[in-house]
Amino acid sequence: MKTFTEDIASKLIDGKKVSLSIQEDLKKQVEEIKANGGKIPHLCAILVGNDGGSETYVAAKIKACENIGYQSSMFRFPDTVTEDELIQKVDAINHDPDIDGLIVQLPLPKHIDVDKITNYIKPEKDVDGFHPVNLGKLLLGLPTYVSATPFGIMQLLQFYNIETAGKHCVVIGRSNIVGTPVSVLMSRNTNPGNATVTLCHSKTKNLKEIALQADIIIAAIGIPGFLKGDMVKEGAVIIDVGTTRVNAPETKSGWRLKGDVDFDAVALKASFITPVPGGVGPMTIAGLLANTMKSAKKEIYK
Numbered sequence: 001m002k003t004f005t006e007d008i009a010s011k012l013i014d015g016k017k018v019s020l021s022i023q024e025d026l027k028k029q030v031e032e033i034k035a036n037g038g039k040i041p042h043l044c045a046i047l048v049g050n051d052g053g054s055e056t057y058v059a060a061k062i063k064a065c066e067n068i069g070y071q072s073s074m075f076r077f078p079d080t081v082t083e084d085e086l087i088q089k090v091d092a093i094n095h096d097p098d099i100d101g102l103i104v105q106l107p108l109p110k111h112i113d114v115d116k117i118t119n120y121i122k123p124e125k126d127v128d129g130f131h132p133v134n135l136g137k138l139l140l141g142l143p144t145y146v147s148a149t150p151f152g153i154m155q156l157l158q159f160y161n162i163e164t165a166g167k168h169c170v171v172i173g174r175s176n177i178v179g180t181p182v183s184v185l186m187s188r189n190t191n192p193g194n195a196t197v198t199l200c201h202s203k204t205k206n207l208k209e210i211a212l213q214a215d216i217i218i219a220a221i222g223i224p225g226f227l228k229g230d231m232v233k234e235g236a237v238i239i240d241v242g243t244t245r246v247n248a249p250e251t252k253s254g255w256r257l258k259g260d261v262d263f264d265a266v267a268l269k270a271s272f273i274t275p276v277p278g279g280v281g282p283m284t285i286a287g288l289l290a291n292t293m294k295s296a297k298k299e300i301y302k
Contacts, residue, residue: 034069227261
């Protein structure tokens with residue numbers, strides 16, 4: 001008989017492994033580009049303030065670029081930066097032919113209009129996939145940059161051969177970054193896809209009853225431990241998008257990442273489940289890198 005630890009280990013979806021596989025493929029593409037004297041992909045990040053989580057995420061993205069041979073650059077601003085100053089920098093990057101992809105790390109200070117900044121990035125350099133043009137293309141099923149986290153989720157489902165056609169997928173959270181685009185992707189006539197999707201949010205009534213009907217649950221509501229064991233049926237596939245920092249005095253840093261899923265309780269019932277960290281997070285980086293390659297090769301915007 002399997003121990004609790006062995007049983008859970010057999011259900012884990014290893015996002016780090018899948019991300020490294022994608023990055024290895026991109027690395028080979030970079031080597032081919034170099035051999036043919038082509039342009040090396042260049043990803044640029046803008047970081048505002050000193051948010052610990054943002055620092056960690058940007059550092060991981062820059063390191064990943066180095067590992068696969070991309071060029072990378074980062075521009076830092078204090079949290080007192082004005083909207084106009086930020087827009088001026090975005091505009092300069094928009095017109096820099098050497099830079100293929102631009103990400104503005106979120107969150108931004110409250111005095112900055114996030115939508116205004118996002119919308120100012122040229123769609124062809126919006127490798128985060130947040131621009132209304134790219135989101136609109138996603139909705140219409142046209143070639144575009146798929147938002148990095150939804151891209152990662154779909155890649156995980158594909159890698160682990162998780163059946164989605166005809167399944168009931170419940171998405172908890174309706175953000176334009178994760179919930180809404182992944183609900184579109186899961187309902188599309190593709191593989192993975194062809195699921196019947198229910199998009200839930202903070203105003204959804206009887207959410208527990210709806211979740212109990214789900215074959216696949218994608219939790220992206222941003223509330224640590226929101227999805228409880230009694231909200232999940234036996235054999236469900238659980239994708240946990242949450243990455244909230246919670247206090248953890250026992251750790252060296254004083255904090256740890258916690259997902260939107262009550263992991264220990266839910267994992268007992270799940271057939272597959274993503275851990276936090278190590279699940280969806282690494283796949284978001286893979287999505288950014290894949291989109292940057294598409295930008296460098298002019299695969300979306302000629």
